[in-house]
Amino acid sequence: MDDDPGSLSLSELENLTVVDADGREVGALADVVVSTAVHPPRVTAFFIDREDGQLGASWAQVAEIDLDARRLRLRVPLERVQAASLREDELSLVDSVLDNQVLDMRRRAFVRVQDVLLEPRDGDLVVSGVDASPAALARRFGLRFLSRRLPRRSGDFVPWDDVNLIALRLSRLNFVEAFAELAELHPADLADIVSQVGPRERAAVLSALAPERAADTLQEMGAEVRAAALEEMPPERAARILERVEPDVAADILADLPDDLAQDLLARLPAAREADLRDLASHPEHTAGSLMSTEYVTLPAAMTVDEALAWIRRERPEQHAMTYLYVTDDEGRLAGVLSLRDLVLAEPGARLAEVMEDDVVTVAADASDEEVGRTMTKYDLLAIPVVDEGRRLLGVVTLDDALDAVLPEDWKQRLPRLFR
Secondary structure (H helix, E strand, O other), X not given: OOOOOOOEEHHHHOOOEEEOOOOOXXXXXXXXXXXXXXXXXXXXXXXEEEOOEEEEEEHHHEEEEEOOOOEEEEOOOHHHOEEOOOOOOEEEHHHHOOOOEEEEOOOOEEEXXXXXXXXXXXXXXXXXXXXXXXXXXXXXXXXXXXXXXXXXXXXXXXXXXXXXXXHHHHHOOOHHHHHOOXXXXXXXXXXXXXXXXXXXXXXXXXXXXXXXXXXXXHHHOOHHHXXXXXXXXXXXXXXXXXXXXXXXXXXXXXXXXXXXXHHHHHHHOOHHHHHHHHHHHOOOOOEHHHHOEOOOEEEEOOOEHHHHHHHHHHHOOOHHHHOOEEEEOOOOEEEEEEOHHHHHHXXXXXXXXXXXXXXXXXXXXXXXXXXXXXXXXXXXOOEEEEEOOOOEEEEEEEHHHHHHHHOOHHHHOOOOOOOO
8 A cells, every 4th residue: 555645534524523714613524525527536515414404515615624623614604505415426425435345446356445535636635546454444443543553455545546436336226337347347357346246236237238248257257156146137138148158158057047947048048049058958967068068160071171261251150169170071970170270271272171180089978077178188189079979069178168177166266268
């Protein structure tokens, strides 16, 4: 934390005695109001508690803030101070920020605001950031001697540029505004953020994002929270997101949902997607069949290289589906494999049968996840095809899914998603 991130703290202003220009006691300072229409937010008013209601003294009506005397002096008489009110672009710091959670956009983490820091700038008082330190909490309780002894961590002071008032926006049901900034983050960062809130908030985030973005985010979330987020959504919205989730992940999520909800969501999916997911769900847990995805690219052996490239440009398969390109014979059996690089570098008129690798390493659907992992490691594969007894392609297990199945839980958190 900076040695002096702000010259004044909100907690120092709370409960100051307010006196008017004639020296009469007006009341106690209850809140500080800032305008969010300017950056950084600028103090525009002070709310004052009185027995007959709350008044709002503007910044222009303040003559002096004397912290030693615990007094705020106005430059106008009491009669000129109007009733407290908030404009649409204004925010009351005590009521809306202090003791609430805000999102530190730099660290992608929620912090609880223990104090708000202010600094004078060009004749105004502006918000410089928030303090999330235990020292700030001790200071608010009057334990200043203790606050100076408590350790300060690098993330305790959050500059206002990095503050997102997501909790406040959610409380106002303004989901679009709340997540406008977040929508541009990487899905892994979004997943980290929404995993820190409750199921309803998670559902709100996923509902506010475009379906493709929501699906990417859902896939990055921990297995224990995915189902909870979908359960809180309207079924139609949940089905739209589930349709865009990778098939193997979608099958896992469905397995964690109550049976009636899982069946309802399946019935809302396109017929081909529903059939794929039901097939994936039929395979026993911890087998290649339960790990595989049905998103992959197959091309006929008789197709030429330039025809294959034209097909890829036209169909635009997902990136993770093109780790390898699988070649099939006239009867639909797996005949070979090649990489996208192999395809691009091959002669345009060559048949795929001429440029493919025909010695393809495969596994059966009932192979254990340990066997899949060992085989992929042995042959240094990024993906391995799953075939039936007739050597027809059933699906593909990618390396990240194989590792996810066999690595210890604490290791999994360190691994990136390799194919997104």
